[in-house]
Amino acid sequence: MNWQAAIKGFQNYLKLERSLSGNSIEAYTRDIDKLAQFADSEINKLSPEGIKLADLRRFIIWINELGMIPSSQARILSGIKAFYKYMLMEDLIKADPSELLEAPKIQRKLPDTLSYDEINAIIAAIDLSKPEGPRNKAILEVLYGSGLRVSELTELKLSNLYLDIEFIKVTGKGNKERLVPIGEAAIKALKIWINEARVHVPVQKGEEDIVFLNRRGKRLTRVYIFLMLKELAQLAGIRKSISPHTLRHSFATHLVEGGADLRAVQEMLGHESITTTEIYTHLDREYLKSTIIQYHPRN
Template identity: 55%
Template structure:
């Protein structure tokens, strides 16, 4: 069927021309490989250049029994992108998903934490261990700067511009932005750097990486998830939270305290303001305040 060659070319395209992150590329490829597995299991021998809408519909129907509507929509979107790439490269003339609609999913509002919940999470960190000082600095940075977990683990010492009050973040598509960082968060980072990180046996290639594991290497995203979930369990927080919950909370608390959407968009690194607008829906009182403050008939 010769899918491998086209998938590898597509990976190169996503990395070099679109500048997508490793994790995003892996998600795109996973959906294509899922289609390949379906073809193999059903003994359908067809190349990506010849596959038609009927076969794709069979695959989507099969997948719909296993995943929810949101995941189906993601798979359809990912496959459309792959076949659009094949058209772009003149391998095909049509996209077999052109007439296949994604299921309606609605817009899921992100989970958030209160300021008290976040304070309780951070207070539960055991500061008697070296990892405790690191974890406090990481959670403070996640929440006070609204970072994605991938941005946190990739943060470098050379990205810290404390005198100016900013840190440089490399986000999705290798796009850089500067995010303000408060003095208290700076303090916790400096405590970690000067009292813990200084004494680690740092592995080659990680000399500039800010947050390290005990072996002197870059932390994994999974490790950050584990740290936060363990802290939530420790304080009896009955919510399914993740590092992204702190990012959502950052944006929500800014909005509730009067920050404008454009500023929040810049700090979060959202390409479109419509992505940031989801936070308006978390607190309906914000909309009421806007009317009472700015409308001439208030």
């Protein structure tokens, strides 16, 4: 089997069996492309099924010499392990050469966390007199008030808002849906945007159910939200490295610091486990709702 055919089969597996997003499949493909480049540079032109553990160890040395940092090396190794797991499942190989392959030791760097006062300052920097003001306020309130990923926010649908019972339905990684409690401040901002501002936006065909739209009636991009948040942080005088994920991380941090149960935060964030060794635990909706009401500072 050549590398092109192996990678194509792997892409189909990631899409059909694991239901990964296009971005995730593209990232995995880039990782295996690097291995294919290495294999092609070898004297014997290694095939996907012909690679051994010793070859993979030489590959790690190769990418290290390219100047890749340990975290990037670890991500590539994760892609390789997924690739050979697929090869083994499809009976394309008899043994997994990556099974005993160790990832480089990396230090986990936590993203910056905003204090509650800093989040208030960013929200206060929004000019509500501008047409996009109410929308941008609702965006920040939802990101911080429910801990959503930016991709989950851009795809949020009107039909998945259950504001009367203070929940929203979110589609996360792998198209997995979860119900997330939403606080009073976010609900108020959403209602103002939807009922008073969004009604004046000329909605494009196919975007009728999307909550957050630009002035042309199309859904917002992740890049727009990133740039908008950066600008607001500068206006608020905050010099930290800010991204939409900063609000998600702050959401979780503030809940935990306030005494919230880790499993409840885990469920709200859509993580499968608190750590790689702990079992994923489902919690009832009322407990999740009471947790966010009791511990979230904007409530």
